[in-house]
Amino acid sequence: MANEYELNDVEVWDGNFAASQALRQAQVDVVAAYPITPSTPIVEGYGGYVANGYVDGEFVMVESEHAAMSGCIGASAAGGRVATATSSQGFALMAEVLYQASGMRLPIVLTVVNRALASPLNVRGDHSDMYLGRDSGWIQIDAFNAQEAYDLPLCAFKIGEHLDVRLPVMVHQDGFTTSHKAQNVYPMKDQIAYNFIGKFVPVDEMLDFTRPVTHGAQTEEDWHYEHKAKQHKALMDSRTVIDDVFAKFKELTGREYKRVETYMMEDAEVALVLLGSSVETAVLAAKQLRDEEGIKVGIVAPRCLRPFPYDLIRDALDTTSLKAVCCLDKSAPGGAMGALFNEVSAAAYTTKARPLMSNYIYGLGGRDFAVDEAKRIMKEQVAHANAGHITTDIQQFSGLRGPKLGFFQTRRG
Amino acid sequence: MSITGSAIGTDKRGIRELGGEEKLGWDEVEQGVVLSSFDGSTENAAFLKPEEREYSDFNSYTATVASWRIIKPVYNRDICIDCQNCWVWCPDTSIISRDKQMLGIDYDHCKGCGVCVEVCPTNPKSLLMFNEASDNDAELAGWPVKEKKEK
Numbered sequence: 001m002a003n004e005y006e007l008n009d010v011e012v013w014d015g016n017f018a019a020s021q022a023l024r025q026a027q028v029d030v031v032a033a034y035p036i037t038p039s040t041p042i043v044e045g046y047g048g049y050v051a052n053g054y055v056d057g058e059f060v061m062v063e064s065e066h067a068a069m070s071g072c073i074g075a076s077a078a079g080g081r082v083a084t085a086t087s088s089q090g091f092a093l094m095a096e097v098l099y100q101a102s103g104m105r106l107p108i109v110l111t112v113v114n115r116a117l118a119s120p121l122n123v124r125g126d127h128s129d130m131y132l133g134r135d136s137g138w139i140q141i142d143a144f145n146a147q148e149a150y151d152l153p154l155c156a157f158k159i160g161e162h163l164d165v166r167l168p169v170m171v172h173q174d175g176f177t178t179s180h181k182a183q184n185v186y187p188m189k190d191q192i193a194y195n196f197i198g199k200f201v202p203v204d205e206m207l208d209f210t211r212p213v214t215h216g217a218q219t220e221e222d223w224h225y226e227h228k229a230k231q232h233k234a235l236m237d238s239r240t241v242i243d244d245v246f247a248k249f250k251e252l253t254g255r256e257y258k259r260v261e262t263y264m265m266e267d268a269e270v271a272l273v274l275l276g277s278s279v280e281t282a283v284l285a286a287k288q289l290r291d292e293e294g295i296k297v298g299i300v301a302p303r304c305l306r307p308f309p310y311d312l313i314r315d316a317l318d319t320t321s322l323k324a325v326c327c328l329d330k331s332a333p334g335g336a337m338g339a340l341f342n343e344v345s346a347a348a349y350t351t352k353a354r355p356l357m358s359n360y361i362y363g364l365g366g367r368d369f370a371v372d373e374a375k376r377i378m379k380e381q382v383a384h385a386n387a388g389h390i391t392t393d394i395q396q397f398s399g400l401r402g403p404k405l406g407f408f409q410t411r412r413g
Numbered sequence: 414m415s416i417t418g419s420a421i422g423t424d425k426r427g428i429r430e431l432g433g434e435e436k437l438g439w440d441e442v443e444q445g446v447v448l449s450s451f452d453g454s455t456e457n458a459a460f461l462k463p464e465e466r467e468y469s470d471f472n473s474y475t476a477t478v479a480s481w482r483i484i485k486p487v488y489n490r491d492i493c494i495d496c497q498n499c500w501v502w503c504p505d506t507s508i509i510s511r512d513k514q515m516l517g518i519d520y521d522h523c524k525g526c527g528v529c530v531e532v533c534p535t536n537p538k539s540l541l542m543f544n545e546a547s548d549n550d551a552e553l554a555g556w557p558v559k560e561k562k563e564k
Contacts, residue, residue: 105445166444204447210455214448214471222432227446229439 002027002056004190005049013185015143015178018150019085019111019171020045024055025193026109026157029080029200032060032071034090037123038175039113042085065090069097069110076106077215079205081157083108087175088115091129095136101168102137103231104215105203107160108168110138111153114276115175116365117332124366125175127275127330130305131339137231139169139238140305144279146183149173151255154188157197158245165238166203167231172305174277176366188253196252235307242304259304260312264290268298269321270381271355273313273344274328275302278362278369282328285374296321297378302340310347317344318351323385325355326377328398330363337395337408356384356410362398373398424464427477427521434470448472462511473522482525486540487552488517493539499529515539536560 005024013021020042023031033043049055060075062068065086076082086094091112101108117128133140141156143149149171156169173179188196204213219227239259246257263283265271272282279301286297300316302309317325325348329338336342341359348357360377363369377398384390393406443449451458453467468474495515500508507523509516518529530540537557 103446105447204445212450212455212458214450215445217446217448217471219446222436223442223446226437226439226442230442230444233439234444 003053007187011185012182014182015146015149015173016041018146022153023083024049028083030058030075030082032068033084034065034068036087036090038179039085039087065093069094072108076108079202079207081200085111087113088129098136105166109156110170112170112172113175113179122365126364130172131331143173147185162241177277259309261301262316263299265298269296270324271298273300282374285371313347317348322355324381326358328360359395360398367399425468425475431476477521484525484542489539498532502528502532
């Protein structure tokens, strides 16, 4: 049995330390990992806990992130609770194996510290890697600060391991702004945290010698489609389990999470939709604009990127007061509108209000996104609302040097 | 398919064409494409002969892939010395041998690669490759005679 780790009621932890403590309290059986900035301290921390007797588990050193996730799949299929961490290029190298994990319905938890993708090489935070995972069949949950980087992995095990779900879960946090920023974190005692998740329940485990099974079968056109449809349904249906786990977590800790976080949306006339650590910046900017200029700004932040909360996004945007919405994407869009813009706009199209929808690309490679810039974008939404149409290019770039860059305009007749 | 060797009544070898299994809807398929090898009890399965095991429809043992083959090995019991070379080398475990006595070919899973013929040490060989459509008895009747070594 593992040693208990002495914790204060309030600890000063950065996001990485918070996540590694969550993996320890979950008593993860196997971590197969390869180091990469800025997520290394998560698995380094777990390795330390194994070495010092704080977790009864196994740290497997591997030669790449591809091997790391492969090792996780083997350990998970064998019947253990499994987790790892990665970022950026490591995440990209893992991509092939991510699809295997979800297709094999293995409840692995991957803590992702979001970082830009090369080229040019960059270690700072943006959402390129998080976006890369959005079709991989994993549940994706986003932590906006260190407290959430502790809370959400604990929820992730409980969600992914639920017998109605059995899917892998990514818990994202922003590189450096969350992963390396020390903040007050309120941890649970070891036993309370472990009991919240519960004992790992294996399903179809390979170490059950009384029932030999084949994992990772090949299927062609006669079987593949049905299996992918079943997997998609499990991912879509996980919404109710996520809601339930968040509700249980609130009962235990008083901290409330929702698949879509909304701030001041009740009477909002304009709104920003964004992800990650920028949410807190935007909320602060919105409060200031309300106080200073009486502009009714609201913020919508998908906590759950996958399954995409089409239902709750629509609910959040379906208010008669809402006139203009800007979706901010912190990932190079690669020849398209931002992915968040596309998905949120599709949900907004089914509302009665049908607000004006525009898109900003921002914060690539860790470019700062500050309160003043958030306010400027909010005021621009007011201008759209007053004019009754989008007065700028529909896709613009925030905080970019050089001539103004933008694409597509509203067609008015 | 014709079976060389002694098949037991309950043997499920090659009872269906590959892909001939019942097609299930998305709501019925196994979660995570996890396939069970056995339908019934697996107790002592390791100590049972393949023909005695209760293999499921998702085990390759129950599927025949004989149609993949265009040439086949024919086995001549009269010449074989039961050395087990072919059994060791066959990449598809399609040589049937019991108690170190060679019984024949599993024609449901043999792909016709010819490795067994290649490794057979007897003179003449106890296994030879023939066209898939040829008649085994006719080929055995016309089996080559012992070759004299050239000096």
